[in-house]
Amino acid sequence: MSATDYAASQQVVRNYLDQVSLPAPVSAAREAELVEQATALLRAKDATLVAHYYVDESLQALAEATGGCVSDSLDMARFGQTAEASTLVVAGVSFMGETAKILSPEKRVWMPQLAATCSLDIGCEAGAYRAWRRQYPDHVAVVYANTSAAVKAEADWVVTSSIAVEVVEHLHAQGKSILWAPDKHLGGYVQKQTGADMLLWDGACIVHEEFRTRGLDDIKRIYPQAAILVHPESPDEMVAMADAVGSTKQLIEAARRLPHSHLIVATDKGIFYKMRQAVPDKVLLEAPTRGVGGDCVSCAHCPWMAMNSLERLVNCLHSDGVGHSIEVDEATRIGALRSLTRMVEFQRA
Structure with a gap:
């Protein structure tokens, strides 16, 4: 792929970003109400919630509490195949919903926000x-x-x-x-x-292209004994500084394994919900992005993952998937x- 093509694809990504509609924050009382509604609706619709590590922690917590799944995209796909529920509600981005439908065509697959996509997919x-x-x-x-x-x-x-x-x-x-x-x-x-x-x-x-070694050098001066955990979607110079490199699931495992009391984490900050559960006694630090002293597209959180919310989940379930259903034509x-x-x-x- 030529540099010109890459520039064109990145412009397409920016155009998609202009269309991102983030959910409004809700009060603690409203969140509790939405959790109660979603729990009842998941049961009534024979649905299970399959959530990625990068979505809002309220959705991850709900998936855990209702017998769903919180994991990386591989385990999300495998969970969907074995889940007994007739409906899978995928809190993540569109390719995850498509994968669930491809592997489990007999099941209904819904998403809280169908417009949630991925810059790699777009590009x-x-x-x-x-x-x-x-x-x-x-x-x-x-x-x-x-x-x-x-x-x-x-x-x-x-x-x-x-x-x-x-x-x-x-x-x-x-x-x-x-x-x-x-x-x-x-x-x-x-x-x-x-x-x-x-x-x-x-x-x-x-998300991962935003991480910068200059900021990493700065934070290492403050926490010289901290371990650096990097997702391999990050630039090569970030990987070169890492104490552990791996997928979301592998980084959580590395957090457990490494003896360091402080961990600098270079991936989407949504992972902190599960990582805190894994290492409650350790200090987790966000790796700096170029948002410090410069422009930042994502600042360590995928804007499309952020489109998922409890309110949108409840709307999806109330509607019986109308406007939320993933379909893949049979030949594809x-x-x-x-x-x-x-x-x-x-x-x-």
């Missing part, structure tokens, strides 16, 4: 990806989970950040060359870890199912 449009892939027919096409169902349908493999290195190692051992999309930072990290022959799509996450679903099934089965092996 990897299916037609452009299809054309790029056709230029390299001898490469194995591996796409990150943060892509549309249409892109997944063009790919050979889907991976999450928790298994990306292992999958590419597996393919590299077979002598395969890799066509990777869409996150260039994660792709570069995987390439360094595996030594694989990889061509990378020129895309990036607007079958195509995407092949690459997603490889991901799920690889994790189980």
Whole structure:
């Protein structure tokens, strides 16, 4: 993908950001009322709440309290397959809802806010990806989970950040060359870890690309004994400073494992809800973004994840999913199912 194309895709991302509608804050009393309503409605609609680590902690807490799931995108997908409920309510972003529907077509899949998308998804449009892939027919096409169902349908493999290195190692051992999309930072990290022959799509996450080493140097001077935890969607220079690099779930595990009393965390700050549960005796610090002394698009919190709220969840459930339902056409679903099934089965092996 050319630099010009990347610039164009980032303009598309900015256009989407202009359309973000964040929910208004609510009082503690109103939140308690919404939790009560949502709990009753989940039961009445035979629905289970599947929430990502990055959504508001009120939604994560509700998922825990009602027998749902709070996890990364891989475990969210696997949970949805085994959940007994006939309806999955996915609090996250659109590709997560699509993945749930692809893997569980017999279930209704709703989202509190259908407009919640992802900068990586936006920056990897299916037609452009299809054309790029056709230029390299001898490469194995591996796409990150943060892509549309249409892109997944063009790919050979889907991976999450928790298994990306292992999958590419597996393919590299077979002598395969890799066509990777869409996150260039994660792709570069995987390439360094595996030594694989990889061509990378020129895309990036607007949250993780905001982290800067200058700010990290500053906070390390204040907390010199703190460990640095970095998601591999972050720029390479951030990864180079890390004591632990990994997916959201892996970073929570690293927080438990590391002996440090202070942890500087370079990923979406929504992760702090579960990380505090894992290490209640440790001090968690947000890694600085370029929002300190400069412009910041996301400031360590995905604006589309932030579109999910208790009020929107209640509206979704009240409406029986009208205006909230995820649908994937059957041809696309079958195509995407092949690459997603490889991901799920690889994790189980």
